[in-house]
Every structure is written in C-alpha cells, then in structure tokens.
Amino acid sequence: MKMKALVKTFYLLSFTALMFSACKTNQQGNSAEKLAGNIRIDGSSTVYPVTEAVAEEFRADYPDVDVTIGVSGTGGGFKKFGRGETDLSNASRPIKQSEIDLCNENNITYVELMVAYDGLAVIVNPSNDWVDHFTVEELKKIWEPAAQDKIMKWNQIRPEWPNEEIHLFGPGVASGTYDYFTEAIVGQAGSSRGDFTASEDDNVLVQGVAGDKFGLGFFGLAYYEENMGKLKLVGVDGGNGPVLPSIESVSNATYTPLSRPLFIYVNSTAAHRTEVQSFVKFYIDNAPQLSKEVGYVPMPDAEYTKQKNIFDQFLKTLE
Amino acid sequence: MNNITKNHIKDKLFSATGIFSTLIGLILLAVFIGDIIVEGAGRINWDFITGLPSRKAEKAGIYTAMIGTVWVLVLTTIISFPIGVSAGIYLEEYAKKGRLSRLLEVNISNLAGVPSIIYGLLGLEIFVRILGFGNSLLAGSMTLSLLILPIIIVATRESIKAVPQSIRDASFAMGATKWQTIQYQVLPASFGGILTGIILALSRAVGEAAPLIVVGALAYVPFVPSSPMSEFSVLPIQIFNWISRPQHEFLVNAAAAIIILLIITFIMNGIAMYLRSRWQKKIKW
Numbered sequence: 066m067k068m069k070a071l072v073k074t075f076y077l078l079s080f081t082a083l084m085f086s087a088c089k090t091n092q093q094g095n096s097a098e099k100l101a102g103n104i105r106i107d108g109s110s111t112v113y114p115v116t117e118a119v120a121e122e123f124r125a126d127y128p129d130v131d132v133t134i135g136v137s138g139t140g141g142g143f144k145k146f147g148r149g150e151t152d153l154s155n156a157s158r159p160i161k162q163s164e165i166d167l168c169n170e171n172n173i174t175y176v177e178l179m180v181a182y183d184g185l186a187v188i189v190n191p192s193n194d195w196v197d198h199f200t201v202e203e204l205k206k207i208w209e210p211a212a213q214d215k216i217m218k219w220n221q222i223r224p225e226w227p228n229e230e231i232h233l234f235g236p237g238v239a240s241g242t243y244d245y246f247t248e249a250i251v252g253q254a255g256s257s258r259g260d261f262t263a264s265e266d267d268n269v270l271v272q273g274v275a276g277d278k279f280g281l282g283f284f285g286l287a288y289y290e291e292n293m294g295k296l297k298l299v300g301v302d303g304g305n306g307p308v309l310p311s312i313e314s315v316s317n318a319t320y321t322p323l324s325r326p327l328f329i330y331v332n333s334t335a336a337h338r339t340e341v342q343s344f345v346k347f348y349i350d351n352a353p354q355l356s357k358e359v360g361y362v363p364m365p366d367a368e369y370t371k372q373k374n375i376f377d378q379f380l381k382t383l384e
Numbered sequence: 385m386n387n388i389t390k391n392h393i394k395d396k397l398f399s400a401t402g403i404f405s406t407l408i409g410l411i412l413l414a415v416f417i418g419d420i421i422v423e424g425a426g427r428i429n430w431d432f433i434t435g436l437p438s439r440k441a442e443k444a445g446i447y448t449a450m451i452g453t454v455w456v457l458v459l460t461t462i463i464s465f466p467i468g469v470s471a472g473i474y475l476e477e478y479a480k481k482g483r484l485s486r487l488l489e490v491n492i493s494n495l496a497g498v499p500s501i502i503y504g505l506l507g508l509e510i511f512v513r514i515l516g517f518g519n520s521l522l523a524g525s526m527t528l529s530l531l532i533l534p535i536i537i538v539a540t541r542e543s544i545k546a547v548p549q550s551i552r553d554a555s556f557a558m559g560a561t562k563w564q565t566i567q568y569q570v571l572p573a574s575f576g577g578i579l580t581g582i583i584l585a586l587s588r589a590v591g592e593a594a595p596l597i598v599v600g601a602l603a604y605v606p607f608v609p610s611s612p613m614s615e616f617s618v619l620p621i622q623i624f625n626w627i628s629r630p631q632h633e634f635l636v637n638a639a640a641a642i643i644i645l646l647i648i649t650f651i652m653n654g655i656a657m658y659l660r661s662r663w664q665k666k667i668k669w
Contacts, residue, residue: 105519105615107602110628117604118439124606133615134604135519136625137597145600150519266628268635287630359439360630 100127102340107135108142108155109241111285112327114359115181116155119348122355126347130340139241140164143330149173152335153345156328157183157241158254174333176379178372180348181356182364184286184310185246185323187299188271190278195219195226198300198307201322204250207231207281213258219279227279233261234273234282240265246283249322271296283323286310287360315362327361331376333383342380349373417646424639432640436606437622441633444626446641448605452521452616453590453648455609459525460532460589465582468533472540472578477566496534503531504595512599519600522612527599528592532585539581543574576663583656587649593620619645 106116113136120132137145139156146154147167160168160177168175187204189196203222206212219226236242238255243263248254264270267284274280275295289298289310300307303321314320329348335341349372353363435445475492479485507527517523547570555565571578596618603625605617619641626638 107600110603110625113603113625114439114629117437120604120606121436121438131607132604133602133606135597135600135602136621137600267630268628285630291630291632355439 099129100340100343101129102338103131103133104153104335104341104344105133105151106153106155106329107137107145107151108153109139109157109327110136111139111157111183111241112155112180112329115327115352115356115361116153116329116348118355118359119344119351122351123344123347127340127343130344132344138239139244140239143167146175146330146332147171147173149332149334152332152341154330156330157325158244158248159328160330175330176333176336176376178329178331178345178349178376179326179364179368180329180352180372181327182315182324182362183327184315184320184362185242185249185283185325186286186289186310187283187301187323188274188281188289188296189299190274190276190280191295191297192278193297196297196299198302200302201250201304204301205252207233208235208247208257209251210256210258213260229279232273232277232280233258234270234280235261235263236267236270236284237263237265242285245325246323249325285360286315286362290360312357312362316365324362326364327356331379333379336380337383345376346373349376420639420642420646424636424641424643427636427640428643432637433644437604437617441629441631441637444634444637446619446622446644448608449617449619449622449641450644451608452601452605453618453645455521455612455616456525456528456596456618457586457590459521459612460528461582461586463525464529464532464536464585467529468536468582468585469540469578471533472537472544473566473571475537476541476544477562477570492534492537496538500531500592501594501598503527504598506530507595507599517613519602519615520613521609521616524596524599524601524616524618525612527595528589531592531595532589535585535588536578536582539585540574540578543577543581544570546577547573572663572666576660579659579663580656583652583659587652590649590652591620591645593618593624597621597624619648 106120113134116134120134123130123132134155135142135145135151139158142151142154142156143160143164144167145151147164147170149171187199206222207216216222217230218228219231220228222231235246235257238257243257244254247257251257262270262273264273267288270282270284271288271292274282275292289296298309300309301320301323302308303323305319308314308320310320310323315324318324329345331341331345336345349369353366353369356363431443432445433450434447435443436447437449438444475485475488479488504527507523507530511517511523511526512519515523517526551569551573552565555569560568600615601621602615602617603621605615609616623638623641623645626634626641629635
C-alpha cells in the first residue's frame with residue numbers, strides 16, 4: 066500500500082512537471098527561434114559552475130534544448146571527449162598530448178576556447194604572523210618532490226620563521242588544480258612531494274588550514290573569498306614583487322604564475338549542429354557576467370572578442 | 385579474590401564495554417542527524433523539492449536528481465531481485481556440496497567486499513561501451529545491481545538456511561518435487577528475510593555516488609528521465625557536487641538534500657521491517 070501511494074505521488078509529481086515544462090515551451094516558442102536537441106558536456110568540476118550557469122540561462126531562452134553536464138574531472142572528461150561521447154568538454158588545463166592522441170585515433174577534431182580565469186590562492190592560518198609573502202622559489206622548495214621528508218619546518222624556508230612543523234594542504238592529485246599548481250611552481254605537471262593532506266573537496270582544505278596555525282595550503286580563489294574571516298591570503302612574488310590575487314590582478318595577469326585560464330573544448334562534428342553553435346556563442350557572450358557570479362574572474366573584453374573570432378573561424382573551416 | 389568474584393567482575397566489565405560500544409554508534413548517528421537537520425531542515429520546502437539545478441543556491445532544487453534516484457531504485461530492484469534470489473536458491477537447494485560450490489561461495493562473499501568504484505569501472509566498460517547502453521539509467525542500474533547482488537545472494541541463503549530441514553523432508557515425503565517444496569514451503573517461510581536483505585542492499589545502492597559518476601551519471605540534468613535509456617542524475621551526486629562548492633549556501637542545500645536521502649532510506653528500512661513482521665505472522669508450523 067505504502068509503496069503504491071509513493072509511486073503514485075511520484076507519477077503525479079512528474080506529470081505536473083511535464084505540464085509545467087509544456088506551458089513554458091508554448092509561451093516562449095514564438096519569440097525564440099526554434100532550437101531542439103541535446104548537448105552533452107562533461108569534464109572539470111572547476112569549470113562546472115560556469116557551464117551550469119550558462120546552461121541554466123540558455124534553457125530560459127531555448128527550453129527545447131536539453132543540456133546535460135557531468136563532473137568526471139578534466140582528465141575523465143577528455144577520455145569521453147576523445148571517444149566522441151561528449152559534444153563539449155570542460156577543462157581547467159589545456160589538453161595533454163596523450164589526450165590529443167586519443168582524439169586523433171578516433172578522428173575527432175575540436176576547437177579550444179577560453180571562457181574565464183581562476184586564481185590559485187596560497188593560504189595560511191590567520192594567526193600566522195610571520196609570513197608576508199612567498200616567492201615562487203620558496204613555494205617550489207616547499208612543494209617539489211625532493212622536499213619530501215626534508216623540508217618539514219618553517220625555518221627551513223626562511224631562517225627567521227619559527228622552528229615549527231609546516232603542515233601542507235592541497236587538492237587531490239587527479240584534479241586540474243593540482244596539475245596547474247605543480248606545473249607553475251615545480252615546473253612539471255603532476256610532480257610534487259607526496260606527504261601533504263590531499264582532498265578533492267576544497268572545503269576540506271579550507272577547514273584544514275583554518276584550524277591549524279602552522280598550516281599552508283592552496284586552492285581556487287573563490288574558496289578564499291567565501292572564507293575570508295578564517296584564512297589569511299598570502300601574496301606571491303613571481304619576479305616583480307609580491308602580488309595578492311584579486312579579480313584585477315588575475316584578470317590583468319599581474320598575479321603570475323598562479324592565474325590560470327579555464328577552457329571549453331568543442332567537438333567539430335557537434336559544432337555542425339545549430340543548437341551547439343548557439344550554445345557556444347551564448348556561452349562566450351554571457352561568460353563575463355556569469356563567471357563572475359559563480360566566483361571566477363572574467364577575462365578582458367578583448368579576450369572574449371578573440372575567442373568569438375576563433376570560434377567563427379572554426380565554423381568556417383567546417384563548411 | 386576467588387575465581388567466582390573474578391568471573392563476575394569480568395562479566396560486568398564486558399557488559400559495560402558492550403553498552404559503550406552500542407552507544408558509540410547511536411550517539412554518532414544522533415550527532416550527525418542533529419547537525420544535518422540544524423543545517424538543512426530550514427531549506428526544505430516545495431520549491432526545493434520541485435526545483436531544477438541552478439547556479440543560485442537559493443533557487444536550486446533536487447527534483448530531477450530525486451526522480452533519478454527513484455528510477456534507479458526501481459530498475460535496480462527489477463534487475464537484481466530475480467537474479468539474486470535465483471542464485472541464492474540454487475546455491476542453497478540445488479548445488480551439490482563440494483569443492484566447486486565452496487569456491488563459488490567464497491568468491492561471492494569476496495565480491496561483497498569489492499570497493500564500489502571497481503564496479504563502476506566494470507559497468508563503464510561492459511554496460512556503457514560494449515553493450516552500448518551509454519550513460520543511461522539502465523547502465524547505472526545494472527552497475528548497482530552487480531554491486532548489491534552478493535548481498536542479496538548471501539541474505540537469501542541465510543534466510544533459506546533458517547528453514548528447518550524437517551519441513552523439506554515432510555514436503556518430499558508427500559511426493560512433492562524439489563521446486564514444489566521450494567515454491568510452497570521454503571520460499572514462503574524465508575521470504576521475510578529475503579525481502580529484508582534486498583531492501584537493505586537497495587539502501588546501500590541508494591547512497592552510492594562513485595560508481596555512478598564513473599558510469600556517467602551527470603550533475604546537471606534539467607529534465608526528468610523519460611525511459612531507462614535516459615541520462616540521469618541522482619541525489620548523492622547532487623550532494624557531492626554541492627558540498628564541493630565554495631559558497632556556504634550550497635552546503636545548506638547539500639544538508640537539505642541529505643535529509644531527503646535519509647528520509648528515502650528510512651522509508652525503505654521501514655518497509656523492510658513492516659514486511660518482515662507481516663511475513664513472520666503468517667508462518668505457522
């Protein structure tokens with residue numbers, strides 16, 4: 066009995082939803098050009114919030130286009146993209162050679178488009194009163210593989226710092242964020258010491274550094290901005306003096322080397338479809354506003370114009 | 385101190401340890417549920433339950449993920465129930481006791497301990513790619529069925545074992561075949577236990593995110609699945625996705641979604657208890 070009632074409720078629910086969506090279609094069907102179909106997107110969980118925001122707004126204009134987004138990670142996304150299983154791939158780093166090879170094997174051509182910037186913030190505990198900034202060399206000394214079991218105390222980095230253990234927190238090794246940080250700091254993507262607390266969930270890293278006076282961590286700038294009271298942001302000196310990450314310093318690329326672009330990759334076969342073309346154009350047009358809303362840094366206007374031209378050129382080569 | 389007092393002290397000690405061990409689990413559960421309810425209960429309303437995914441935490445809802453979860457549950461039941469129960473009956477009633485059947489038994493028990501992500505990878509290769517089901521509800525449900533089959537088989541066997549041999553002997557003595565004996569005596573007597581096992585196994589499946597992410601369940605699905613071949617999302621993936629967002633409001637959403645997931649699990653456990661008590665009342669020897 067209970068089961069039946071439950072099932073009934075759910076059918077009712079889904080029926081109501083169907084009615085609602087049907088109404089919506091009728092209202093908007095006249096104003097917008099009729100586009101239908103589905104667009105399959107997968108990839109980076111870092112880029113996900115931007116793409117989700119774009120998909121949500123796109124749906125308001127084109128309710129008959131079903132956009133779905135997965136979060137397999139940048140690498141997992143490219144595996145599917147390289148087999149032609151997805152139309153677009155979200156990526157928080159450029160495509161790797163092995164992934165390009167996979168695309169070639171399956172005769173998949175694509176275009177790479179930048180959609181926003183993200184800053185990687187280097188963070189310490191608020192009660193840490195000795196660190197004013199890090200140089201890239203110092204960060205490298207802390208994070209490179211050779212540091213394992215050797216660089217264990219703060220005063221090994223600068224002698225005037227306390228003789229206390231340093232506790233490291235960073236994203237999991239499968240994430241694009243980790244790849245980018247190691248590439249920018251250590252010099253080789255995916256190469257770092259192994260004895261740090263790793264989590265795929267950046268909020269765990271926030272908790273870790275917030276609760277540890279001798280902690281040091283890195284993660285996306287948005288996580289710092291949501292937890293400013295619990296963390297202390299540290300400037301990074303990439304050669305021209307220490308710079309704190311901010312919307313401005315990330316956008317105008319003075320915060321180097323820890324500003325990174327976020328990408329979408331578009332499959333050329335999919336780009337033949339009008340709904341995919343509309344979606345990508347809609348993406349570039351709305352990315353400045355939407356990327357900011359979800360906590361990332363918009364690129365300069367000129368950069369968006371450039372991406373638009375790249376996509377237009379790409380479409381011409383398809384004809 | 386003589387031996388008798390010593391033994392009494394030991395007895396008291398163990399009973400204290402036992403009470404403590406029992407309470408640990410319960411207290412942790414209470415703290416967890418309390419924490420989640422404080423955080424998320426205020427967020428649950430009709431809009432949350434019927435809302436689509438959104439970048440705005442206050443607008444985002446769980447509708448498609450919840451319906452996806454229900455779809456997965458129903459399909460997983462349809463797939464795993466007949467296979468698991470048949471395998472259990474075969475192993476307990478038909479299979480000749482010997483080396484081969486022992487080998488089978490050991491391996492099935494081992495399968496119950498394989499990490500769920502491994503099933504995800506297996507499902508991706510077999511169901512998604514070789515059989516060509518794509519990132520569909522069907523592929524996801526089949527993967528979860530594989531995951532819980534060992535649990536169902538073990539539960540079925542345990543329930544069947546509990547049926548007294550004398551009942552079978554009596555049935556055979558009346559001239560019944562093996563299948564008749566199973567159909568009219570063994571299964572009715574053990575069905576309460578089997579159902580409980582299945583529902584507990586499904587309760588495990590309902591909380592899985594890892595294997596489904598591998599198989600291709602999605603985070604953003606703005607429509608309700610229309611067939612077993614549809615793409616889908618489930619509640620644990622929605623929760624996982626929200627927990628990893630920087631904005632605190634998404635954590636509140638995650639807590640609210642966890643409450644809904646807990647309610648689904650509790651309802652299922654309730655059904656299991658109800659069915660077991662009903663079946664037990666029916667049996668009179």
